[in-house]
Amino acid sequence: VDVFCATPRMDTDSADKNHADWRRLILTGLQQRNSREKGGFPELIASHENLQAALNHYKATINRLEHEKNQLEKLFEDAVKDDAHPSGKVDKKSVDQRALQKELMEALRRRAELADKVCEMTDMVKDKEGELVKKDKMIRDLEALVTTLRAESETNQQKYELELFVSKSVQEEHRNLTALYVKEREKSDELRRIVENLKAENQGLKDVRETKDKKDSRLSLSRLPFSANSTRQPSIPPADPSMERLSGDTARQHSLDAASSTYLSSGTQDQTHSLKKSSPSIKKRKNFAICPSSNVHQFDAHESDVSALCFSPDGTCLATGGSDKVVKVWTLKPDIHTVDPNCTILSGSKASIVALQFDPTCKVVLAASNDNIARIWNLSDQACKHTLTGHSAKVMAAKFLAEDTQKVVTGSHDRTLKLWDLTQNTCFRTVFAGSSCNDVIAVKGKSGPGCTLISGHLDKRIRFWDIRSNATASEITLPGKISSLDHFAERQLLLCCSQDDTLRLIDLRQNLISASFSANGFKVGVDWSRACFSPDGQYIAAGSADGSVFVWEVASGRMKSKKEHTSAVVVCGWHPSGQLFASGDRNKKVILWTS
Secondary structure (H helix, E strand, C coil): CHHHHHHHHHHHHHHHHHHHHHHHHHHHHHHHHHHHHHCCCHHHHHHHHHHHHHHHHHHHHHHHHHHHHHHHHHHHHHHHHHHHCCCCCHHHHHHHHHHHHHHHHHHHHHHHHHHHHHHHHHHHHHHHHHHHHHHHHHHHHHHHHHHHHHHHHHHHHHHHHHHHHHHHHHHHHHHHHHHHHHHHHHHHHHHHHHHHHHHHHHHHHHHHHHHHHHHHHHHHHHCCCCCCCCCCCCCCCCCCHHHHCCCHHHHHHHHHHHHHHHHHHHHHHHHHHHHHHHHHHHHHHCCCCCCCCEEEEEEECCCCCEEEEEECCCCCEEEEEECCCCEEEEEECCCCCCECCCCEEECCCCCCEEEEEECCCCCEEEEEECCCEEEEEECCCCCEEEEEECCCCCEEEEEEECCEEEEEEEEECCCEEEEEECCCCEEEEEEECCCCEEEEEEEEECCEEEEEEEEEECCCEEEEEECCCCCEEEEEECCCCEEEEEEEHHHCEEEEEECCCEEEEEECCCCEEEEEECCCCCCCCCCCCCCEECCCCCEEEEECCCCEEEEEECCCCCEEEEECCCCCEEEEEECCCCCCEEEEECCCEEEEEEC
16 A cells, blocks of 8 residues: 555656756746847836836826726715705805816826826837837847858858968979979089080080191191102192081091991891891780680689789789778789789778889889878888878879889879879979869870870860970860770870770870770779770770670770679789789679680
């Protein structure tokens, strides 16, 4: 009984407590709303309260006067009744009646005045209420304006931060350009001094040669034979003006030309013989790449996606990069058909690796990463040698500038290309490309190594840049977004893979599309899917979203495909010997192929 009795009492206490809490919350909310609404108009509210108090006072006065009027009217009626019944006190009552009438009239007059004041007070209260409504509307408008201004302020703050970032980048580039200009000017001054010294030395040599030529001519004249009995002077043939002009440097140049022509004529047969000997090897080299068709080895390269791979130039290693944020370098066994499972791991990246390249000496590896940074590792000690920071979005491509291993170009989704000097570990030029870059390559030009950059972008354009200036030399627009580029230098061909599921060959000598390759079932799997040339340029290859590898013969356009992967193939590439092919997919697999 105690238990059953105690439970309702606890519930009642709990209900009372909850009821008290709700009342306290409601009271607190009303007090807060009252303070918030009254906070902006203390004087107006005080004036309104005073007017309301005066109005209440006048209403009470009117009620009191009405009560007195009623009493007076009652007394007047009684007096009238008394007049109807004459008595001895008629004069006194009439006097009292007149006094009461005067008081009544005065009360009525005061009542009328108070009624007028009440009307005035009512009008004033209505005016104040109208002002309150207007000010309340003004407050709401001001609050909306404050909200709009805050949004504009946040937008302007973001713009300011962006402009500040751009300004810092421009300032950094300006400092780098200034330092580079000073160095180039010093080199130019040094070269000018060297040229002046060489000119002075050349002039001195000319003077010496002229003096020597004069002495030799006088000596030859003195050695001419004369007859003892002859009185006639020896006849000297007239000087040939053409021979006079062959003095000094010109004469020496003619002698050098004659010597060189003699040497060349003597060595022509040997050179022709050597070319004949080397021609079979050249012919053989043009057909040395295999068309991949047989899976000889497969292994799990990473914990998830394989997003980049490349063979070392000497053919001894295979580097892979994945979404597990590491680069792995696998040593190829002597038969080059398998890899050593004990790989070298290069760590330090904070996001997926999407591009890889060895330097020509095979001592370092360059990698682009989605953490907005490109890195260079030493293979000897697995240490990160350079960290190239400066991009504001993921870096999709990183390449050495042709044969100059001390300069690197990177392309990013922040719509810029950056050129880096590894000797100073600084960015010496930023090119604003106008669109997110998916791939970039450096092409050796006639005027020097790495003088032309070619970049592929998500706005479906391929842009050609002269690194000596920030200007775009030319551009080509394709039907689809560009996912990758590859270059075959021997025939000046550019391979472009685009997201309209087509590979295209561009003749760089004319900047025109020379061929297009597509097939039923071929579909680009990711935005950065990499296509490639074979080392001899005979084949091109790319991976498909269904796990197939498609290979086309460039000359005939014939296509072969093979499906060994179980997920989209992202990247592929040939061994430098052309006898091995590798492909990587989004399910951590790398497959090695032969013919």
